[in-house]
Amino acid sequence: MSTLVPSPVRIIGTGLIGGSLGMALRRAGVEVQVEDVSPGTAALAVELGAGTLPGPDAPDPALVLVAAPPDVAAALLDRALRTWPEALVADVASVKSTVLDGLRGRAREEDLPRYIGAHPMAGREISGVIAARADLFQGRPFVVVPHEGTDPRAVSALRGLATEIGSVPTTMDAAAHDAAVAHVSHVPQVMASLLAATLLHPTEAALGLAGQGLRDTTRIADSDPRLWVEILGANAGAVAEVLGAVRGQMDEVLVALETLRGDPDPGTGSRRALAEMVAAGNRGVRRIPGKHGGATDAFATVVVLVPDRPGELARLLTEIGQIGVNLEDLRLEHELGREVGLAHVAIDAAREDLLTRELAARGWRVADA
Numbered sequence: 001m002s003t004l005v006p007s008p009v010r011i012i013g014t015g016l017i018g019g020s021l022g023m024a025l026r027r028a029g030v031e032v033q034v035e036d037v038s039p040g041t042a043a044l045a046v047e048l049g050a051g052t053l054p055g056p057d058a059p060d061p062a063l064v065l066v067a068a069p070p071d072v073a074a075a076l077l078d079r080a081l082r083t084w085p086e087a088l089v090a091d092v093a094s095v096k097s098t099v100l101d102g103l104r105g106r107a108r109e110e111d112l113p114r115y116i117g118a119h120p121m122a123g124r125e126i127s128g129v130i131a132a133r134a135d136l137f138q139g140r141p142f143v144v145v146p147h148e149g150t151d152p153r154a155v156s157a158l159r160g161l162a163t164e165i166g167s168v169p170t171t172m173d174a175a176a177h178d179a180a181v182a183h184v185s186h187v188p189q190v191m192a193s194l195l196a197a198t199l200l201h202p203t204e205a206a207l208g209l210a211g212q213g214l215r216d217t218t219r220i221a222d223s224d225p226r227l228w229v230e231i232l233g234a235n236a237g238a239v240a241e242v243l244g245a246v247r248g249q250m251d252e253v254l255v256a257l258e259t260l261r262g263d264p265d266p267g268t269g270s271r272r273a274l275a276e277m278v279a280a281g282n283r284g285v286r287r288i289p290g291k292h293g294g295a296t297d298a299f300a301t302v303v304v305l306v307p308d309r310p311g312e313l314a315r316l317l318t319e320i321g322q323i324g325v326n327l328e329d330l331r332l333e334h335e336l337g338r339e340v341g342l343a344h345v346a347i348d349a350a351r352e353d354l355l356t357r358e359l360a361a362r363g364w365r366v367a368d369a
Contacts, residue, residue: 004160006062006088007031010054012076014045016124017092018067019132022050024165027134033058045129060084063157065118066091069227070234074102081111088154090118094181095234096145096174116154117145117174119181120167127224135166142167145177182238189220189228190243196221212333253277299328300352303367304343304359308334316343316364323358325351342367 008031011018022032022045032051036042046053064080066073070093077099080089093099096117103115122140124131142162146155155171162169172180196218199207232239256270306312313332320327325347334341347355356366 004157004164005030006157008033008059008061008063010035010061010064010080010084010087011051011067012036012064012080013067014041014050014129015067016127016129016131016136017120017122018065019045019048019050019129020122020134020136021065021067021092021120021165023048023132023134024137025161026051028164030164033061041129045132048129048132049134050129050132061087063087063161064089066093069093069230070095070098071230073099074106077103077115078107078111081107081114085111088114088116088151088157090116090154090158092118092120093234094119094185094231096177098234100145100147100174112147113149113151114154115147116150116158117147117177118158118161119143119145119177120162120165121181121185122167127227137162138166140167142169143177144169144171145174146171147174178235178238182235182242186232186235186239187242187246189223190232190239191246192218192221193223193228249277299346300349302345302347302352302355302359304345305340305365305367306343308339308341313341313343319359319362319364320345320355323355325355 005025005028009025010033011022012035014022014034014036018034018036022034025032026049033054034042034045034051035054036045042053045051061084064084064087066076066080066089068076068091073091073093077089077091080087091099096119100117104112107115120137120140120142122136124133124136142158142165144155144158144162159169159171199218252273256273259268259270304316306316317327317330327345327347329346331344331346332341333344345355359366
């Protein structure tokens with residue numbers, strides 16, 4: 001049994017995040033109780049291994065996790081604080097300031113020290129408990145968001161929970177958290193959705209030319225509209241600020257393109273403006289942390305051609321391990337009808353020559369090798 005997480009844990013809301021938290025905590029030896037506004041959803045969560053339905057004689061929870069959208073989280077938190085006066089109570093909504101302000105407007109002052117915000121930075125474009133996974137949080141940041149009156153026991157409990165489920169705990173205040181997720185989560189969703197919406201207009205023949213780049217940049221566009229309306233509305237200020245800057249940059253790109261359309265050689269700096277836009281993107285990409293929290297500059301990507309036959313990808317990964325190279329990340333590219341796929345293997349840059357040489361010696365075709 002876990003010694004880092006108060007037990008039992010009551011999870012209120014058994015969607016993707018609530019269900020995955022239940023599975024991860026149970027795997028760590030924590031007793032988990034689940035409840036949901038939908039009895040059918042709660043029953044499915046139990047069948048999938050997210051927890052048990054608490055009966056009338058069930059022990060009171062030591063920790064309550066509210067896994068609900070920001071617009072209803074405050075009411076559920078207040079109910080939990082009043083129902084279980086000895087329990088620590090947290091929410092895992094993706095926006096923190098709105099939830100904290102809502103709770104302050106309804107909760108008893110003496111209950112607030114037992115509340116703490118949290119946000120596991122993980123998810124899938126597939127929603128619902130049916131998509132829940134015990135390993136969803138492995139290696140992902142877990143933001144602990146105390147307020148000025150939070151009981152230190154709550155901070156310790158949530159950091160311990162993050163460790164037990166394989167996440168990397170970090171602590172932020174609510175405003176800093178909301179500004180951060182506007183950049184790394186909410187605006188990317190808006191941009192992916194806008195890009196994907198442009199695909200409503202081309203012909204089927206045009207869409208048949210789509211490659212991996214389009215799939216990469218639109219993957220998260222296939223998300224739940226109802227959930228994202230609540231998230232974007234709850235973090236409207238921070239998201240609008242980032243999008244305002246994007247709009248200014250987009251205007252500059254449009255001016256450059258319109259100038260070039262009118263005169264292929266205008267001599268007005270239009271090409272420089274486009275180059276600077278792409279170069280700024282290059283610098284931004286390099287700031288995204290890698291698997292172990294360092295910049296991606298330390299990684300190299302080796303592209304390997306993988307025959308479209310059963311067992312070939314597994315053989316590649318096995319042989320990478322035999323060579324003694326640690327896999328940092330893996331992305332597959334496989335178009336319909338191709339006899340081979342492309343495995344983009346991210347590794348420590350210092351091991352690139354070794355892996356390229358050894359894979360080629362074992363008969364693998366390595367791009368540019």
